[in-house]
Amino acid sequence: MRKTVKSMVDEATAAITTYSVEEARDLHGREDVQFIDIRDVRELEREGVIPGAFHAPRGMLEFWVDPESPYHKPVFDEGRHLVLFCAAGWRSALATKTLQDMGVEKLGHIDGGYDAWKKAGAPVAEKAKKHG
Secondary structure, three states: OOOOHHHHHHHHHHHOOEEOHHHHHHHOOOOOEEEEEOOOHHHHHHHOEOOOOEEOOHHHHHHHHOOOOOOOOHHHHOOOEEEEEOOOOHHHHHHHHHHHHOOOOOEEEEOOHHHHHHHOOOOOEOOOOOOO
16 A cells, blocks of 8 residues: 555654744754755745755755765764754655654754744745855
């Protein structure tokens, strides 16, 4: 029998840490915490960003996290607690479970994602435009 996306998200959610927007707000801006935005770049341009979040597109996340990958990004080796988010929390739930399966220990995701964060009046900004 095939699994549905909803069942996969439910399974992931049962195995990972999920932060409410209020809990995530308390973590935002701490030196030992790094927010990770896994949305597509077009979503960032259209909807805005959480200040200080590192953009790691969902399609590259595992490659950027794995220190043995040629695409590895040092931000994932700094020992900080990772807080992942997407638009509504489904992609970030699956991504958080995947990183947990890869051995990343200090991580969680935001329930309701960026949409819930923005709706709650938490800090947002426009995506910085690239120059040149």
